[in-house]
Every structure is written in structure tokens, then in C-alpha cells.
Amino acid sequence: MLEVSVKGVKISVQDQCHSASRGNQCFHFFQLKNISFCGCHPKHRKYFGFITKHPEQQRFACHVMMSEKSLHPLAECVGRAFQQYYKEHIGYSCPTEDIFIE
Numbered sequence: 725m726l727e728v729s730v731k732g733v734k735i736s737v738q739d740q741c742h743s744a745s746r747g748n749q750c751f752h753f754f755q756l757k758n759i760s761f762c763g764c765h766p767k768h769r770k771y772f773g774f775i776t777k778h779p780e781q782q783r784f785a786c787h788v789m790m791s792e793k794s795l796h797p798l799a800e801c802v803g804r805a806f807q808q809y810y811k812e813h814i815g816y817s818c819p820t821e822d823i824f825i826e
Contacts, residue, residue, distance in 0.1 A: 726789070728798075728801050728802050728805050730756065730805050730808045730809045730812065731756070732753055732754050732755040732756050732758075732759075733754045733756070733774065733802065734751055734752070734753045734754075735751060735752045735753075735754075735787070736750075736751040737750060737751070737752075754774075754776045754787075756805060756806060756809045757809075757813075758776050758778075758779055759774050759775065759777075759802075759806075760775045760777055760784070761774060762774035762799060762802050762803075764794075764795055764796050764798075764799045769794040770790055770791050770792065770793065770794060770795060771788060771789070771790050772788070772789050772791075772795035772798050772799055773786060773787060773788040773789070774786075774787055774802070775787075
């Protein structure tokens with residue numbers, strides 16, 4: 725299962741590793757600020773992928789998903805989350821000022 729919000733992308737997966745604290749499910753969370761690209765394959769929309777930067781190290785990872793149906797709505801959803809995130813946070817992280825020269 726994949727969840728998208730203005731905080732990031734959460735991938736929940738079933739695994740064979742059972743533990744008392746998490747049961748048989750684990751998840752991976754990627755903050756939007758660490759996602760550098762996402763999109764569907766241009767010809768085969770059943771493939772969706774995104775590239776993430778490690779939050780502390782100079783490493784990147786590519787995550788690709790496949791579905792029997794088109795994943796284009798998922799790509800649009802992530803795009804809307806990016807738009808909302810940047811609308812809310814870009815003024816704080818990259819403030820700009822108008823400079824007037826007379």
C-alpha cells in the first residue's frame with residue numbers, strides 16, 4: 725500500500741519477518757523534500773517510479789512500482805502533494821526579497 729501526503733510518501737509492505745512490535749507489516753517513509761523526481765513511464769503507465777536522496781548521506785535510490793492498471797493517477801497525486809508542500813514551505817526554506825536599485 726502507498727500513502728501520499730504533504731509530509732511524504734509512505735510504502736507499507738507485508739513481509740515474512742514477524743516481530744511482536746510490528747507484526748507482519750513494515751513501512752518505508754520518504755519526505756517530499758528528499759524526493760527529486762517521480763513519474764510514470766511515458767508509454768507504459770502501469771510503471772511508476774521516484775528517486776529519493778538519503779537524508780544524511782550523498783546517496784540516491786530509485787523506487788519502481790508496477791500495477792495491472794495505470795498508475796498515472798498516483799503520479800498526479802504525488803504532483804499535487806509537491807505543489808501543496810512547496811506552497812506551504814518554499815517561503816520559509818528559500819526566502820526571496822525584492823531588490824530595487826536606484
